[in-house]
Amino acid sequence: MKKIFLGFILFVCSGISLNAQNKIDKINMTYGEEITDDKGKIVKIIGEANNKIYTLVLKGKSDYFLKTFDSKAMKQLSLNPIVLPELNDKDLEFEEIALLNDKLYVIGSVFHRKEKKFTLVAMPISENGILGKDMITLFESIVARSSDRGGFYFKKSPDDQMILVMHTALFEKEDAMKYEIKLFDENMKAAFSTEDKVSYDDNKKDYQFTISDFDVNNKDDVFLVVNEGYRDKKLKEKKEKVELHIFKQANGYKKEVVKIDIVDKEIINCSMMATSKNDVKLTGFYSSVRDNGKANKELKGVYNITVNLAKNTTENVKFNEFDMPTKVKLLGQRRANKGKDVKPLYVIHSIVEKNDGGLIVISEYRMIYVGQKQGIGPFGLQPITYTMNEMIVNSLKPDGSLEWSNVVAKEQSASVTVATFNLFAGGSNGSFSVGVEMAIPLGVMGRGPEYLSALPMYHNGQLNIIFNDNVKNKGITDIEEIKSLGNYNNAVPTLFIFDDKGNITRKDPEEVIKNELVLRPGIYYRKTDNEYIIYASRKSKDKIGRMILQD
Incomplete structure (x- = not known):
């Protein structure tokens, strides 16, 4: 009888562990069991299909793994290395992994210096990490020279059935920038393809x-x-x-x-x-x-x-x-009164389509500081500090005019050290640039920057923004009073709720639980406008979970 009773206790405790919840106001975060392996950190939640959650794991500089979880229990099912083959005796460089209508593909690139050709290929991959025998050529882009090879950019269709890929490259001698765009279906067949060179005249001023x-x-x-x-x-x-x-x-x-x-x-x-x-x-x-x-x-x-x-x-x-209250929050009263404008240190974080046909435009103060490289050649180390501070929220009417604006007060930063620094390769060249917003590189995810920024949710006509904050900022929305995040391992989640006039209500956890998991807003997968698959951790403890925004 005692054995049966003990077994019952263990069963109940196990259930609690699997379904531990963290709630802030109307948001529920439910996690699965702890991830116990040490094969790197999750750097991307790829998607969900066949009752499984697919994630990408990076260990070290370039060792990628495919990790799957059970959709219901959110417990780990498998972990397998992704070993890219060679193409024409050259190693493929990992570019992307995509789930299209339940079909999983790894995408890699290689540059052929002699032919001045940039090749992009896709390979089907099973959940066991086994690559398909057929290598599908997506792009064979001819460029002017190696230093102007450009880069590839990816976007999924709204229904996750197609993937849009763009390659851009500069042709300086021709005074042109070439773009090539292709739309691929679930079988990686091109449903649409176009290529063009757009001419420019750089003799003009500014x-x-x-x-x-x-x-x-x-x-x-x-x-x-x-x-x-x-x-x-x-x-x-x-x-x-x-x-x-x-x-x-x-x-x-x-x-x-x-x-x-x-x-x-x-x-x-x-x-x-x-x-x-x-x-x-x-x-x-x-x-x-x-x-x-x-x-x-x-x-x-x-x-x-x-x-x-x-x-x-x-x-x-x-x-x-920008209206005066917004400028005061961003610049201070004295500078705002003098008619000063806002420093160009903000980038568009996300755009939300409102129910009435207008937009909510969310921008974020973002700065990347690259320290001096230490060491010789490829073996040198380079420190990088990511800063992601306050967010400007502008609600626009259907005709594009301003409805309201406000500022999310936060102060966050994280530092990493990398072997090489090529964040902006192919992104810009003098007066010519590709302005497509780039995510934080996979190579530095899992080491701090993914704790930064915020996750916006728009549901039933209301905007909610959740982010990690210093526990000492509980209840504070004034940008002049907030304290910096500090150690992100000790951060707590906070929720900013916006009403239809842009007024903010801040919601914090009722009590701070010691050693509680910390949300990683930089790594998530949006299922619906009120359900997200999330990743949270604290030091060596990691879990996959679901975040539900209740009505």
Whole structure:
């Protein structure tokens, strides 16, 4: 009888361990059992299919593993190394891993210096880590030279059935930047492909040329936005030319171009969202321009351009200056009163489509400090500090005008040491750049930066933002009073809830539990607008979990 009773206690305790919950207001975080192996850290949650959760693990500099979990119990099922083969006697470099309609693919690249060719290939992989025999060639991009080989960029379709891939490269002698875009289905067959060289004239004053963003909508239409800016010295004007390249499936992917000309404002950056309302929204920061046509470079506010896809026409172009309460929070009262603008240290974190057809644009103070390299050649070490501080939240009406704005007060940083530093390879070259927002490199994930930033959730018309914070900031929303995160292993989650006027309500855990798991906002998978698969840890303890935003 005693043995039976003891067994019952162990069973109950086991159940509690498997389903331990951490709740903040209306958010439930439920975790599976502890991950006990030491084969590196999870750096990406790939997706969920066949009652399994698929994750990517990195150990050391370049040893990747495929780790699976049971969807219900969230306990580990398997762990297998991903061993990439050679292509033409050269090692493939890991680029991406994607789950398309329950089919898993590893994507790798190799550069052939002699042929000046950048090759991208995909290989099916089983959950046991076994690569398929067939290597599928996705790209064979000819470039001008090795140093201008560019890079590959990836985006999943809204239904996770397709993957959009773009390669860009500079052809300096031709005064052109080439882009090549392909849309692949679940069998890695190209449903759409296009290639073009966009010419530029860098003899113009203060010239900037950017391939700003690309996207795919729920109709499998493909979009690319290009921005060209320069100063007309004779007219003393700043001119911006924005082009939206449209490829609609219904039109056989015939290229269509919508041009937007802007005078006396400088476009600092441009992000795109193909919405459910059959339009495309272009948004980002802009700066003011002096009387001589020179841009001030600092952030004046947020703009919105709406392109109607049914007519291929520009419906609205709105420029919204930061209001005084927002500027006071970002700059302080004295500088705001003097009419100063915001420093250009903010990047678009995420864009949310609202129920009414408007947007919520969330930007974040982000700085990367690269320390001096220590050592000789490839064996040297280089310290990098990531800083991700306050977030600006702008809610835009359907016509693009400002509805409200506010600031999420936070102060976070983390430092890592890497063997080499090539974060921005292929991303920019002088006046020419690719502005597609890049995630933190996989090579530094698992070592601190993934604890930073925040995870926004928009559900039932309400915005919620959860992030890690210093326990001493409980209840504080004033940016002047917050303390820095400090040791992220001791962080606690906090939730900022926004009402329909942008007012913030802060929710913190009722009590701080010692040695509690810490959420990693940089590593998650969004299932629905109120359900996320998450990863949390504290020192050597790691768990996979689910985060549910309750109605």
